[in-house]
Structures are given as C-alpha cells and as structure tokens.
Amino acid sequence: MEAIIYIAHGSRREAANEKFRIFIKKVMEQSTAAIQAYGYLEHAEPSINQAIARCIEQGADEIKVVPVFLLPGIHANIDIPVELEKHQNIVCHYGKPLGVDDIMTEILVTRLAEAGFAKREEETVLLVGHGSRVPEAEVEFEKLAKRLAKKIDRAVHTAYLTTSPFYHETAERLLGQKVYILPHFLFSGGYNIKIKKELDKTDGMIFCSPVGFDDKLISLIEKRTSEVGNDHKLSDYVTA
Known part of the structure; x- marks a missing residue:
C-alpha cells in the first residue's frame, strides 16, 4: 500500500511549526491517499524517521515523499534523501520542491x-x-x-x-x-x-509579508505529489 509523507524544514519556534501543521492537515484532508503523514527535517517532531515508521505501522510498503520546500538546495537535494536512504525496508519515491510555478x-x-x-x-x-x-x-x-x-x-x-x-x-x-x-x-x-x-x-x-503557508499552495503540493512517478525511486534522485 502506498503512503504520502510531507516533509517540512521545521523551526525552533513552535508557533511556526504549528502553522505548518494546520496547513498540511488541510492538504491531507483533500487527498484521497489512505495513509498520510508529515514530518520535519529538524527542530521539531515528528521527525522523518518517525513519519516513516507511522506509515509502515499502517501497512505502507511504498511511500511518496514530498518536500515542502520552496526551492532545491542542500536540505531538499541531500539532507532529506540521506534520511530516506536509511530505510531500506520500504520503497521511497521522492518528489520535487514547490519551485517555479x-x-x-x-x-x-x-x-x-x-x-x-x-x-x-x-x-x-x-x-x-x-x-x-x-x-x-x-x-x-x-x-x-x-x-x-x-x-x-x-x-x-x-x-x-x-x-x-x-x-x-x-x-x-x-x-x-x-x-x-x-x-x-x-x-x-x-x-x-x-x-x-x-x-x-x-x-x-x-x-511585504513572506510567502508563508498560503492556502493557494495546497493545489501546488497536490500537483507536486501527482508528479512523483512510481518509476521514480530514491536511488534515481541525483543529489547536488
């Protein structure tokens, strides 16, 4: 069974993490995926490892991982894939950041x-x-x-x-x-x-105010999730 995990950077400020939680739950409510989770790269929980564990506990054997990051960079291109590579017991398909749209x-x-x-x-x-x-x-x-x-x-x-x-x-x-x-x-x-x-x-x-977790991003995350192909495994992702 396939699951979706949405990964954010995480903040030392709990108020910022709460904004992400509120936002990503809206994304999850609009998805038809049976198994979904979210996690943070650092500074907050659940961690990426905890999010993966929760999906496996619910019966997932493949995971689409969507980085909720604005652009490619060290975190999206290297740090998250390094964490995912630790989980050899499950197939991960890795998506693109929000990027240009x-x-x-x-x-x-x-x-x-x-x-x-x-x-x-x-x-x-x-x-x-x-x-x-x-x-x-x-x-x-x-x-x-x-x-x-x-x-x-x-x-x-x-x-x-x-x-x-x-x-x-x-x-x-x-x-x-x-x-x-x-x-x-x-x-x-x-x-x-x-x-x-x-x-x-x-x-x-x-x-001006920053981009923030604008509700318009919900459809962009849905778009990035749909672009994660089943033939695109983590091992295919080329880090910079």
Whole structure:
C-alpha cells in the first residue's frame, strides 16, 4: 500500500511549526491517499524517521515523499534523501520542491498588492531568498523572478541572506527608488525580523509579508505529489 509523507524544514519556534501543521492537515484532508503523514527535517517532531515508521505501522510498503520546500538546495537535494536512504525496508519515491510555478507567482503578486504595490514607474521589487550552495537553487530563483517581473511589468531584483548578492548590498544600490522587499520564505520569523531590522531605517523600503503557508499552495503540493512517478525511486534522485 502506498503512503504520502510531507516533509517540512521545521523551526525552533513552535508557533511556526504549528502553522505548518494546520496547513498540511488541510492538504491531507483533500487527498484521497489512505495513509498520510508529515514530518520535519529538524527542530521539531515528528521527525522523518518517525513519519516513516507511522506509515509502515499502517501497512505502507511504498511511500511518496514530498518536500515542502520552496526551492532545491542542500536540505531538499541531500539532507532529506540521506534520511530516506536509511530505510531500506520500504520503497521511497521522492518528489520535487514547490519551485517555479504560476501558483507561486500569484502568491508573490498578492503579497506585493497587500503592501501597496501599484506598478508605478518609481516602484521596484527586491525578491529575497535564503541562498544555497546548490547552483540549481539560484537558477530556479532567477526563473521565478523573471516570471514575476513579466507578471507585474516592473523590474524584480534578486538577493540572498547567506550568499552573494546579499540583500543589504542590493538594497543600497536601489536607493532613490521605492523598493518592495519581498521575502521568499515559508516560515515567518527570524529571517524576516533580521531583514526588517537591518533595512527599516533605509529610505524607500517597504516590507511585504513572506510567502508563508498560503492556502493557494495546497493545489501546488497536490500537483507536486501527482508528479512523483512510481518509476521514480530514491536511488534515481541525483543529489547536488
């Protein structure tokens, strides 16, 4: 019997983990799968191992694993597969992160509108991501930025928290414009506080809410789940 496991990163903040739990239960309610579970890579329980154990206890002999991560990176490409490879007693089919999709673009457009973005000539957007040592992550992030720019017909600049170009340096280069800081994060909290604290006194900066666990993501997760083919086993997944 096949099961589905949804994997999130996990947060040290229990409030953030609770937001994921509430969200992923909505996803599970809309699925027809008989066996479903969720787990966290770190900082929270159930862990990936605990989620797999629960599925096996319910009779699962194959598992579709869906990483609820925005982009490919060390966690999605390496850390989660390493955990899954420990379970040789069950077949795992591994899916893709949320990635680039019209649904994600729609959410970003909504976040901009909520902050007052009106496509005026003096307005520009700074899309801020975490950053990754995996080149594929930057490629996907730039694709998303281009889609967003086309949708809003305004420039979209990209920058990162942990890799170059850094968000504070890019923000400085955009001084003189009305810059909408758009965080590309699921979990709100420390990263968003850090960005706002550092740029809050900079003229012209307007802070948008992060992607978060928007209900529109439910259909995107369903899409990513349906894309996990039965011929795609964990051993086929090429880590970066």
